Amino acid sequence: MTTKRMDWDAGTWLNAPQSARREGEFLKVVPEKGKDFWKKTLYGFEFEDGAALLEEWDNNTAVEVSFQLGSFTELYDQAGILLYHGPEHWIKAGIEFNDGVPQLSAVVTDGYSDWSLAAVPEWAGEEVTLRASIMKDAVIIRARTENHGWRTIRVARFPYESGNQAGPYTCSPTRAGFEVTFTRWDFTTPDQDLHVDPPLESGH
Template sequence: MQWLNEPAHWSSSHDRVIVTTSSKTDFWRITHYDFIRDNGHFYFERVSTDFVMEVDISGSYRDLYDQAGLMIRADEQHWVKAGIEYVDGVQNLSAVVTHNYSDWSMTPLPLPPLALRLRVERRQEAIHISYLDANLKYVLLRLAYFPIGPEVQVGIMCASPEGNGFEVMFDRYRLTRL
């Protein structure tokens, strides 16, 4: 795996990656906020097939928009990120799909788990974003369109758009090529 925008502080051991995000980092394009940011942290590998990607995410979220999750990226104008995003003191399940412009969907987690198990699947042009609920069943958060290309980058991502950074742990990351 390799970094896009490597953080100053991170470590990896066995099945865990720990990152302290840098301040003022994000992935976003234009919509509503009228700016482009492509400086979030993304630890990725390249895939040219359909796949299933999973990870457990836990973080010390504290500032507006602190975020961590999984990402699929074709280039700086075409990507999907999904995971936890901290908004108004609440952890939210969040998904952003970007095709030149970013959109954003989220749902609050009033009782957030200690760690969220997230799954992202690519089946042709469809991206299935799911999370493991308290009953240990995967629940679909979003189904999104993502064009088929010869190769995409996939992996873990995190960012701190407004704050000074936070620590996040990614455990048991798995990528299964289909």
């Protein structure tokens, strides 16, 4: 299929950020302090008020979101991709700053959230791309940078045949002033195999 490059104006905010402004082809987003996505597990609280720009997601496409890591410096600074089926069923995946380094982070929520982390200090300062592609009853989540190849970070149950949305998200639970620069948002060819890397789009 031909890649569909999303215009930033095409999506709908699930929750609006403190500010969002276009700068050339990029979108700079400042999330509001204290807002997040999380349900119950460990902490007991429930948040679904983080900033997320969503569009309808056809299961026969993969979705990719790219952003720059240079501004990630403090605990829980985060951005990436939100896969949304409703208040009880969503996945956020991306980079979250934790223990002083950027971490590949995935929160899978089916009534309750779980959280996985993998440190990627070598990715600091780079442009990161998150990718999600549905296969059977699961979603395959991968990530890469301009200098590091695809890494599969999660295979999670996501069995919904319709009613799905996807797009960039960012949260800043503990500090004000965090700004993320999103550089790209695409819907493109889905994964063909769990163990075969998807192709890189021309120019990326």
